[in-house]
Amino acid sequence: MEWSRFHRHKWDQATTFAWKNFSSAPVRRMFSFVTVLGRAALPEDKLKELTELTQEMKSSYSAAKICRYDPTRRRLDNGDYDYNADNDLDNDIGCIPTLSLEPHLVQLMATSRDPEELRYVWRAWRDAAGRPLRGKYTRFVELSNEAARLNGFEDAGDFWRSDYETDDFEDIIDGLWAELRPLYEQLHAYVRRKLIEKYGDTIVPPRGPIPAHLLGNMWAQTWTHILDLTVPYPGRPSVDVTNTLRRQGYSPFDMFRLSESFFISLGLEPMPSTFWQKSLLIKPTDRDVICHASAWDFCNGIDYRIKQCTQITMEDMITAHHEMGHIQYDLQYRNQPFIFRDGANPAFHEAVGDVLALSAATPSHLQEINLLANVDESFENDINFLFSMALDKIAFLPFGYLVDKWRWEVFSGEISESQYNSRWWDLRVNYQGVSAPLLRDEDDFDPGAKFHIPANVPYVRYFVSFIVQFQFHAELCKAAGHSGPLHRCNIYRSAEAGRLLRNVLSLGKSRPWPEALSVLTSGRTNQLEAGPILEYFEPLMSWLESQNKDEFIGWQENEAIVLGVVSSNASVRPFSAVIAALKSPSRRASLLSSTFGLRVTDFETSPVLWLRSDSSKAVQKDGMCLREPWNVLRNPTDFRAQKPHTEFT
Numbered sequence: 116m117e118w119s120r121f122h123r124h125k126w127d128q129a130t131t132f133a134w135k136n137f138s139s140a141p142v143r144r145m146f147s148f149v150t151v152l153g154r155a156a157l158p159e160d161k162l163k164e165l166t167e168l169t170q171e172m173k174s175s176y177s178a179a180k181i182c183r184y185d186p187t188r189r190r191l192d193n194g195d196y197d198y199n200a201d202n203d204l205d206n207d208i209g210c211i212p213t214l215s216l217e218p219h220l221v222q223l224m225a226t227s228r229d230p231e232e233l234r235y236v237w238r239a240w241r242d243a244a245g246r247p248l249r250g251k252y253t254r255f256v257e258l259s260n261e262a263a264r265l266n267g268f269e270d271a272g273d274f275w276r277s278d279y280e281t282d283d284f285e286d287i288i289d290g291l292w293a294e295l296r297p298l299y300e301q302l303h304a305y306v307r308r309k310l311i312e313k314y315g316d317t318i319v320p321p322r323g324p325i326p327a328h329l330l331g332n333m334w335a336q337t338w339t340h341i342l343d344l345t346v347p348y349p350g351r352p353s354v355d356v357t358n359t360l361r362r363q364g365y366s367p368f369d370m371f372r373l374s375e376s377f378f379i380s381l382g383l384e385p386m387p388s389t390f391w392q393k394s395l396l397i398k399p400t401d402r403d404v405i406c407h408a409s410a411w412d413f414c415n416g417i418d419y420r421i422k423q424c425t426q427i428t429m430e431d432m433i434t435a436h437h438e439m440g441h442i443q444y445d446l447q448y449r450n451q452p453f454i455f456r457d458g459a460n461p462a463f464h465e466a467v468g469d470v471l472a473l474s475a476a477t478p479s480h481l482q483e484i485n486l487l488a489n490v491d492e493s494f495e496n497d498i499n500f501l502f503s504m505a506l507d508k509i510a511f512l513p514f515g516y517l518v519d520k521w522r523w524e525v526f527s528g529e530i531s532e533s534q535y536n537s538r539w540w541d542l543r544v545n546y547q548g549v550s551a552p553l554l555r556d557e558d559d560f561d562p563g564a565k566f567h568i569p570a571n572v573p574y575v576r577y578f579v580s581f582i583v584q585f586q587f588h589a590e591l592c593k594a595a596g597h598s599g600p601l602h603r604c605n606i607y608r609s610a611e612a613g614r615l616l617r618n619v620l621s622l623g624k625s626r627p628w629p630e631a632l633s634v635l636t637s638g639r640t641n642q643l644e645a646g647p648i649l650e651y652f653e654p655l656m657s658w659l660e661s662q663n664k665d666e667f668i669g670w671q672e673n674e675a676i677v678l679g680v681v682s683s684n685a686s687v688r689p690f691s692a693v694i695a696a697l698k699s700p701s702r703r704a705s706l707l708s709s710t711f712g713l714r715v716t717d718f719e720t721s722p723v724l725w726l727r728s729d730s731s732k733a734v735q736k737d738g739m740c741l742r743e744p745w746n747v748l749r750n751p752t753d754f755r756a757q758k759p760h761t762e763f764t
């Protein structure tokens with residue numbers, strides 16, 4: 116609040132100038148930033164409400180805990196876990212929710228290979244963290260939009276996109292995704308096949324989206340934790356050094372020191388002493404803290420801190436580099452005027468640490484720092500390495516895109532409150548090709564179970580970061596004199612690479628980001644380009660294509676047999692109801708994940724009710740199998756016996 120008052124005061128002063136006519140471009144640029152008030156434009160009472168709302172959402176998310184999985188809990192006849200019984204997730208007698216996201220659920224999702232347990236955890240987390248936020252989020256959207264409009268933007272999404280200082284930002288993003296989608300689809304098809312080998316084709320549909328609980332991550336956003344199930348050439352040294360870190364007795368501090376030493380090797384800044392004194396690198400046991408990693412610049416030139424509930428894993432070692440990248444950027448632009456002490460755009464800020472991690476995670480570097488032994492540069496080892504990088508960098512892309520696609524549409528009103536969850540799942544299915552492992556409806560609020568939604572941190576920055584970091588990597592490798600394939604490059608100890616990186620970072624936000632890219636590329640380009648990330652993964656792309664020769668690429672929505680069709684104009688939007696039965700519960704649920712906002716009850720005993728707006732794809736006659744986007748169930752007679760459910764007409 117105090118900051119808002121101060122900001123408004125500065126704004127009052129700044130707007131008295133006819134700054135658009137100033138001759139100095141940097142000064143005009145400064146004014147263009149100071150004269151945007153953001154949420155401080157709201158009247159005091161609403162500003163207070165919005166601030167408190169954000170705070171409440173964040174604390175609620177961070178305090179969420181769930182109960183341990185109990186495999187003895189009641190099951191249905193078909194062996195499916197009976198989630199509706201006794202509401203036992205909420206009030207199970209004797210159950211005290213003790214498991215928190217970090218570290219328990221992160222680890223569970225990463226290591227459990229029991230689909231029932233995974234599905235329980237997946238659901239329980241969304242019940243605990245997402246659902247309670249739904250009402251608050253609706254109000255939050257209203258207030259955010261109001262603030263954005265007071266600043267002259269169309270809505271809060273428009274305001275967020277203005278960070279990128281370009282009118283065709285959405286087209287740029289769309290174009291990049293179109294270039295990368297074929298690679299994603301190849302990875303998706305290959306991983307799906309491996310998951311079928313593990314879990315069988317009743318859980319994983321051969322031509323459908325992948326159930327979201329099987330990918331080793333709570334949001335299916337990166338898939339590195341299923342490397343053991345998917346590794347192209349098993350029986351070779353694992354590029355995941357988690358066990359080695361533990362064996363060698365690494366502490367969280369050691370991991371950050373290791374990361375720091377990479378920065379120093381490039382001639383960049385060491386962390387100031389206050390960083391080591393004041394950072395919180397281990398989760399405290401006596402209170403709830405916001406565990407999601409973050410990096411803080413106290414803007415006084417001395418105090419910089421990281422907060423991270425660090426576990427001894429390779430993933431957290433990479434995250435340590437990521438967070439330290441934020442601090443390094445802060446340090447590099449600290450001599451800029453206050454208003455320019457920021458990333459060229461938000462994606463640049465997210466990219467810095469990842470750029471170093473691209474080198475730090477190479478087998479040759481891990482070998483150099485004694486975390487990996489005997490990896491020769493064979494084709495098979497290269498593919499194993501590239502594949503593990505793809506489970507991180509390529510698997511992430513559609514998620515990095517869709518989170519804000521959802522929010523932009525929510526802010527613009529294109530997604531109404533009654534569609535929050537169903538539209539979320541439309542995007543999840545369409546972009547990621549993943550499906551909910553069980554029924555979702557509009558009492559759920561699955562977007563809210565991802566940190567950045569309650570914490571109100573824009574997300575497309577990570578999508579852009581994942582692209583631009585490969586542009587950085589390519590240029591720094593060139594500066595370092597690297598020859599050979601891009602994925603083998605390691606810039607460790609290259610003063611030249613360090614100098615180039617420093618030149619870009621020290622600009623802060625003083626110039627528009629295309630100019631920063633121009634500095635990076637010695638004038639070759641000032642645009643975001645997918646070329647370098649595609650070049651990096653080219654050997655893997657060819658390999659995947661050959662592996663997927665007989666594979667169905669892409670995904671159709673799940674398979675169903677239609678038992679009946681009913682229509683209605685009674686609800687807010689006209690819809691058709693398709694009564695369908697699915698072969699397995701998980702398929703039935705993922706099918707329902709793209710419903711249209713009506714609650715479906717009694718779904719355990721009755722055939723599934725599937726709702727679609729009438730504008731969408733064709734619906735067929737009773738008793739027929741749907742074709743696109745669904746295909747024929749292999750054994751439809753299983754379901755013929757079931758009576759169509761028509762009480763919904």
Ligand code: KAF
Pocket residue numbers: 337407408409410411437438441464465511570572577
């Ligand atoms: C990135 C890399 C690998 C995997 C996945 C990601 C995406 C994303 C995620 O879903 O986990 N990564 C993060 O959220 C890392 C945290 C952070 O460093 O980006 C952090 C997010 C945050 C936390 C609290 C308040 C605001 C933002 N960002 C920063 O700490 C930060 C951002 C800009 C400048 C300085 C620091």
Ligand code: ZN
Pocket residue numbers: 437438441464465
């Ligand atoms: Zn970050």
